[in-house]
Amino acid sequence: MRLLTATLTMAATVLLATQASAEGALANPPESWEHLWAEVMIDLYVIGGIFGAAAIYMLFKFKAKSPDQVGTAKPLSAVQAISWVLIPAAIFMADDFFLAANGWTVWNEYRRVPENAMEVKVTGYQWYWEFEYEDGTVTEDLVVPVGQPVVLRMTSEDVIHDFGLPYYRVKEDVMPGRITYIWINPAEANESFVQCAEYCGADHSNMWTSVRAVPQEEFDAWLSASADDPTFDIGEWRTSWTEQQTSQGIASR
Amino acid sequence: MNTPSATAGHAATPAWKEWLFTTDHKRIGVLYLVGSMAAFGVAGLMALIIRLEQMNVGMQYITSGTQYNGFLYFHGAAMILAFLIPGLTGFAANYFLPLMIGARDVAFPRINAFSVWLFYFAIVLALLSFVIPDAPDIMWTGYPPYSITTAGNTSFYVFTVHLLGFSSILGAVNFLVTVIYMRAPGMGWNQLNMFTWTTVAAFVLQLIFIPVLAAAVTLLLFDKYLGTHFYDPSAGGDVLLYQNLFWFYSHPAVYVIFLPAVGILFEILSTMGKNAVFNYKAAVYGGIWGIVGIAGIVWIHHLYVTGMPDWLRLGHMVTTLLISVPVGILTLSMWGTLWKAAITYNTAMMYAVSCLYLILLGGLTGIPLALPSLTLHLSETSYVHAHFHFIMALFSAFALFGGIYYWFPKMTGRYADGAVATLSFWCNFIGVNVTFWPLFIIGVEGMPRRYWDYQMFPQFESYHHIATYGAFIVGFGMLLQFGNFIYSAVAGKKAPLNPWNSQSLEWTHTQSPPGPGNFIDDVVVDENWSPYNYSK
Secondary structure (H helix, E strand, O other): OHHHHHHHHHHHHHHHHHHHHHHOOOOOHHHHHHHHHHHHHHHHHHHHHHHHHHHHHHHHHOEOOOOOOOOOOOOOOHHHHHHHHHHHHHHHHHHHHHHHHHHHHHHHHHHOOOOOOEEEEEEEEOOEEEEEOOOOOEEOOEEEEOOOOEEEEEEEOOOOEEEEEHHHOEEEEEOOOOOEEEEEOOOOOEEEEEEEOOOOOOOHHHOEEEEEEEOHHHHHHHHHHHHHOOOOOHHHHHHHHHHHHHHHOOOOO | OOOHHHHHHHOOOOHHHHHHOOOOHHHHHHHHHHHHHHHHHHHHHHHHHHHHHHOOOOOOOOOOHHHHHHHHHHHHHHHHHHHHHHHHHHHHHHHHHHHHOOOOOOOOHHHHHHHHHHHHHHHHHHHHOOOOOOOOOOOOOOOOOHHHHOOOOHHHHHHHHHHHHHHHHHHHHHHHHHHHHOOOOOOOHHHOOHHHHHHHHHHHHHHHHHHHHHHHHHHHHHHHHHOOOOOOHHHOOOOOHHHHHHHHHHHHHHHHHHHHHHHHHHHHHHHHHOOOOOOHHHHHHHHHHHHHHHHOOOHHHHOOOOOOOHHHHHHHHHHHHHOHHHHHHHHHHHHHHHOOOOEOOOHHHHHHHHHHHHHHHHHHOOHHHHOHHHHHHHOOEHHHHHHHHHHHHHHHHHHHHHHHHHHHHHHHOEOOOOHHHHHHHHHHHHHHHHHHHHHHHHHHOOOEOOOOOOOOOHHHHHHHHHHHHHHHHHHHHHHHHHHHHHHHHHHOOEOOOOOOOOOOHHHHOOOOOOOOOOOOOOOOOOOOOOOOOOOO
């Protein structure tokens, strides 16, 4: 329901919002995702509304009044028949290219990594994640500083996994023998998670861990502490996450 | 389903022998129907187990993740390969396509019989995978390296695909030759039923693309059991080669299912509305063949998050969005067929109307998935799961069930309509909406597919509860439905030869059920004849 309300409120301002985000200093892919989604939803509501209303009208209006009655639609002339192809095709294609152009813009935001991005290497295993920071520290959860773009260079040591970050509205497959990337720009301190989004076997459902965005000082302290002694307890974190989410209802973003 | 007039000439032969050695396209069609419905029943039970398991966080009924993955594998593989494709291109095409074109049988009746028994062997092989200790757990997609490194028995999957693929290729050749050479004298290409056209298109797709799937899974077999490295990057293989080959077939396979369902929908809409198909030539040459033309150049939209080159992802975004043009033309023809119609409502028409809703909902929810940027988040979530169930699974299954009600009087001489049929329809229609709408909503929030546990999203439990209740409403509806089919075939209300006053040859020129050779006299049509000519 939250989604529906959000979609409807955004519907009114979507065009302005898209323009505004283009002027912003640093691209914000999750925000652009929400705008594009709202824009596509308007498209769906309009097309669905027109076709749905037409179908309901005709299904009631043209009920047979007697069993012998036949339809009275006249055959189309050649001009009508061709027009019924070319005009709708032109409208559909105009809509397609409009969506494609907007989708392309957002795509570029997702793929262009800011130059000052901090790099973290990600490796997927059946069934856990491993993170390696620039200083060589290896951890099993992801902690990033707020306000610092982070690029994740990802590969797998066994089968195909997928590094899915629902909070940041992004995911990409993690494959043996290939390196893929995504980038995120945590705007505020928060706790979310990464989940495996490509089927990888028995414990696919349990291949998830925490992603925390913390202030820079806290991050620095955490990184040096992790280098000496990784104290993070994933089991404990998962339990507290589950309790917290259950008490909060559906909102995840 | 007994066919008394067909057995009349062979009174000495026992019934089991007649069915086992039959080369009659109608009986082969019934064999396909029985086999595909059996697969539907088993795969449907799997769906109920999956829904029960997902009701709550944590392990509920299953004993291991591998067991759950086995159910997921069987549900997907059986529903697509053993229910939808054989139900539409096996049963419906076998039984009705020769009747619609005025042919006495297919071009190669013995090859046709071989096809159906290959299909049965494949079903037996798939069912055997349940009783072996190392059941396949590789999903219906079978992606390597997992399908190679797993302890599950991938060879059951590979050989099932081989048998079904062989069966489909033989069927495709058979029916294409039949339609090209065995149409009734005088029947031009622009006088074919929509179902004939959509089936021809589906068989053309099968013929072009199945060999690619067969090659893909054969290399999988070699990699797993013979030590080759086609998909192994550590030895110079390509980990994504399989996904490219697989979806190069499996996206067109969606249309192999979708198109015959569209054909059945047109038959019902036109007959029950007593109206000609709106803009027939546009629907055939623009819609159906437009889809065939574009089917082979959109498969990357299944690989949007696999790190494919950007130009490829963006190119396929454009081609994927352009699917809306041929599908839009087909949709306009469906809607146009209702214009100034004289609609009679019965169970078949109720299913057809629900298909209009399903094609609209399923088609439109595909638009976000055409955009790689939105798919970066939506991929592998239950949003995708709900989308393809609506457009492919539910649309096609509802069209097939509508078709069974529509053709039931032809196959048995009796109606399947009645209070039970109406009740089961409403259970099915309401049930699928209750099941899949919650999955749309939590999918957009990030709920992943193929999870038996979702500790990260405990707040979604109530949505999973609703979805599970919906699945059981459908289960109840389907039980009623099959009970009704069996009862009606034996003791349903007797129907006249042409109960819907259709103009199509299977209704106007045959007995119910049609005897051996289908037609008493050879069928000849003139250039003014049309299966949709109601307003003459």
